[in-house]
Amino acid sequence: MTKRDFPKIHFYDQDFVDIYDKTWAWIQDCWNTGSENSGGTSNPGTGAPGMDNPETGNSGMDHSGMGNPHPIEGKFFSYPGSPVIRQAEAVFSSFFLVYSNRIYQAYPTLDLFYQRQEPNGAIRSAYNIKTGLPEVESDNPEGLGLPLFAWAEFNLYHKSANKKRVKDVLPILHRYTEWVDSMFKAPNGLYRVPLAATGMSNAPREEAAFPVDFNTIMSINVLYMSALAEILNDKESSFQYKRQYFSLKTRINNLMWDGEDGFYHDIDINEQRLPVKTIAGYWPLLAEIPNDDKAERIIDKLSDPRFFGAPHPFPTVAVSEPSFDENGNGFRGSVYPYLTFMVIKGLERYQRWDLARDFAIRHLYFVLDSMSPDGNHHKGNLWEAYLPLKEGPAQWPLKEGFPRPQYLTYDALSTICLTIENIVGLFISLPRKTVDWIIPNLEVMGVENLSLKKNMITILSNKSGRGWEIHMESEKLYYFTINILGKKKKTLPIPSGKCSMLIDKL
Numbered sequence: 001m002t003k004r005d006f007p008k009i010h011f012y013d014q015d016f017v018d019i020y021d022k023t024w025a026w027i028q029d030c031w032n033t034g035s036e037n038s039g040g041t042s043n044p045g046t047g048a049p050g051m052d053n054p055e056t057g058n059s060g061m062d063h064s065g066m067g068n069p070h071p072i073e074g075k076f077f078s079y080p081g082s083p084v085i086r087q088a089e090a091v092f093s094s095f096f097l098v099y100s101n102r103i104y105q106a107y108p109t110l111d112l113f114y115q116r117q118e119p120n121g122a123i124r125s126a127y128n129i130k131t132g133l134p135e136v137e138s139d140n141p142e143g144l145g146l147p148l149f150a151w152a153e154f155n156l157y158h159k160s161a162n163k164k165r166v167k168d169v170l171p172i173l174h175r176y177t178e179w180v181d182s183m184f185k186a187p188n189g190l191y192r193v194p195l196a197a198t199g200m201s202n203a204p205r206e207e208a209a210f211p212v213d214f215n216t217i218m219s220i221n222v223l224y225m226s227a228l229a230e231i232l233n234d235k236e237s238s239f240q241y242k243r244q245y246f247s248l249k250t251r252i253n254n255l256m257w258d259g260e261d262g263f264y265h266d267i268d269i270n271e272q273r274l275p276v277k278t279i280a281g282y283w284p285l286l287a288e289i290p291n292d293d294k295a296e297r298i299i300d301k302l303s304d305p306r307f308f309g310a311p312h313p314f315p316t317v318a319v320s321e322p323s324f325d326e327n328g329n330g331f332r333g334s335v336y337p338y339l340t341f342m343v344i345k346g347l348e349r350y351q352r353w354d355l356a357r358d359f360a361i362r363h364l365y366f367v368l369d370s371m372s373p374d375g376n377h378h379k380g381n382l383w384e385a386y387l388p389l390k391e392g393p394a395q396w397p398l399k400e401g402f403p404r405p406q407y408l409t410y411d412a413l414s415t416i417c418l419t420i421e422n423i424v425g426l427f428i429s430l431p432r433k434t435v436d437w438i439i440p441n442l443e444v445m446g447v448e449n450l451s452l453k454k455n456m457i458t459i460l461s462n463k464s465g466r467g468w469e470i471h472m473e474s475e476k477l478y479y480f481t482i483n484i485l486g487k488k489k490k491t492l493p494i495p496s497g498k499c500s501m502l503i504d505k506l
Contacts, residue, residue: 006101007450009424010460012443015368016419023382023408023415027097027104030408031075032129070132076109079409084126084135087113087145088199089409091152092338096416098159101451106156107165110149114172121179123149125197140196146217147180149173150224157231161430161453166231173225174237180218188271189251190215202396203316203331204276204323208266212256213280216264219248219287231431249289257290262297264290277307277318278331279339285346295350302343302359310335312366313359314343315388327387328394330402334385335366335394338410344422353425353438354485360414360422366391367414381405382415420447426459428452435459435494436481442468442503452478468503482506 006024011017077093078085090109097106116132117123124134125145136143150173157166184191190210195203198211205211226241256264258273264281265273281298284290290298301307301318308314316331316339317324328334340363347356369391371380384403385394396402420426424445427436430452437459439445446460458473459480470482472494481491482503490506 005449006103007099007420008448009419009446010448011419011424011445016364016423019364019368019415020419023412024100026382026406027077027100027408027412029080029406030077031104032078032080033075072112072127072129072132074108074112076112077104077409078109078129079404079407083130084128085109085112086409087123087125088148088338091146091148092341092413093409094152095155095341096412098156099416099420099450101449110152113149114169117172117175120182121175121177123176123179137196139201140194142183144180144184144193144197146197146199146214147176147221148217149176150221150228154224154227157228158429158431163231166228170225170228170232170237173221173228177221177225186210188255189247190255190267191218192269198280200278200280200316200331202329202398203278203280204321205266205274205278205280207268207274209269210255210267210271211280212252212264212266213283215248215252215256216283216287216289219245219252219289220283222248223287249287252284252289253294256284257294262294263301264298276321276323277301279308279314279316279343282308282314282339282343282346285349286342288349292350299347299350299352299355302347302355310388311390312386312388313363314340319388326389328385328396330385330394330396330399333388333394334396334403335363335388336385336410337363337367337414341410341413341418344418348422353422353483354440356422357425357440360418364414364418364423367411382411383407384410426450433478434481435478436483438483438485440485441487442484446470466502469500470503471498471500473498 009017009020072085076085077097078089090113094106094110097104113123116127124136124143126135126143127133128135134143153166153169184193186192191214192209193211193214195205195208195211198213222241222244226238226245229238229241255267255271256273258265263277264284266280267273285295285298302314303309306320307318310319312335315324315333315335317333323332325333344356344360366386367382370383370386370393383393383405384407387394393403424447425437425439426447427438435457442461444462448458448460449456455474455476459470461468461470472480474494474496476496478494479491480494481489483489488503488506
């Protein structure tokens with residue numbers, strides 16, 4: 001394998017560049033090896049047995065272990081020292097690992113879950129690294145996790161163009177969806193699941209029988225299942241998944257939307273809406289469930305200091321709720337990077353690029369200022385969760401070891417993924433051969449040596465004597481869209497080699 005380096009970013013605030021670079025260095029520590037007999041390779045996250053070979057596009061997934069647990073082998077991405085691998089961490093980490101120029105692979109950790117699929121379709125939320133057995137808790141006896149695999153796979157496809165992988169994983173995800181339906185779908189068409197399955201363990205949602213986040217995530221699941229089937233030109237499956245999506249969307253809008261307070265709520269066993277406003281009410285944005293009017297009402301609450309417009313966006317509970325705790329107290333006010341990521345990706349669905357960028361920048365400033373009390377960003381830690389009203393790590397007195405330092409499985413979503421996609425503003429699709437650059441105004445920034453499969457690209461903007469100029473370098477042709485919000489939007493074919501364009505001439 002040829003020697004590669006991580007893509008470089010350019011931004012006017014050097015602190016953002018520094019934490020981006022440091023995160024890639026720290027990620028090295030999150031690659032763990034299971035069994036000593038794994039035959040793992042020296043290059044973390046690549047070449048692990050039974051995993052995809054991204055160079056050839058061949059899937060070597062071995063499902064002989066379905067329902068027959070064995071110690072976890074090979075290289076996988078997880079929090080150092082954790083005795084388990086977790087489904088949510090495997091999903092979310094894939095969103096930033098795809099930007100490593102294939103130094104680290106996003107596939108192997110996901111594949112470990114697929115390999116452990118049971119004959120009935122079940123995939124559990126966590127597995128013990130030493131035994132390979134599911135780790136379940138009394139408040140979530142089936143080990144149900146957040147069904148976000150299809151969302152992750154759709155994103156991976158657009159960063160890798162690996163159609164063979166889509167063909168391999170879609171049957172697995174179909175059986176998994178059928179298992180969730182068979183176990184948790186209620187006669188009203190919604191999913192009745194334990195609160196622990198949402199991951200928000202101590203949130204003030206004790207009476208929730210039908211959590212708004214889990215039900216929305218199931219709609220996200222079938223929405224992206226439909227998109228994956230469409231990639232394979234399986235029109236019938238795509239239609240069936242889309243039909244499930246619209247059915248769920250209708251139920252969520254009918255039962256969980258409160259027209260008076262303009263928000264989505266959990267409902268109890270009697271289908272009565274619970275009054276508390278939590279960050280879970282923003283998952284519907286990501287699923288494109290609200291119409292434009294409803295979306296506007298919940299998006300407004302992101303800037304309102306009475307709700308989720310805290311100095312550090314976004315607390316897990318609205319600031320005005322009686323249960324809100326300014327110290328965080330777990331899911332009663334803490335800011336969790338993976339939930340901030342979810343909200344910002346939801347804003348994208350409604351083309352609120354400017355707001356998404358502003359929140360991402362504000363979030364990253366709080367992350368930086370929380371690294372060290374003396375302001376020394378070179379010695380501090382990233383944290384699992386943050387305070388909502390000022391800088392610093394969140395507190396949860398009843399949970400030992402909280403928050404975990406260097407919790408990169410979630411933190412790198414902010415320092416890498418949001419930085420590339422929302423702060424620098426680059427969105428890439430390999431199958432479409434497109435790069436969209438969405439920015440509110442021209443600044444000195446860009447990305448250098450980002451690998452698009454076997455095509456390295458560089459896109460940088462700076463101001464010269466001739467005005468604002470964008471310099472580009474590429475090995476192959478692709479289509480570049482520059483979108484300066486409210487000013488210019490233009491799509492151009494970018495040839496191989498070096499070229500530049502003057503914005504004033506567009």
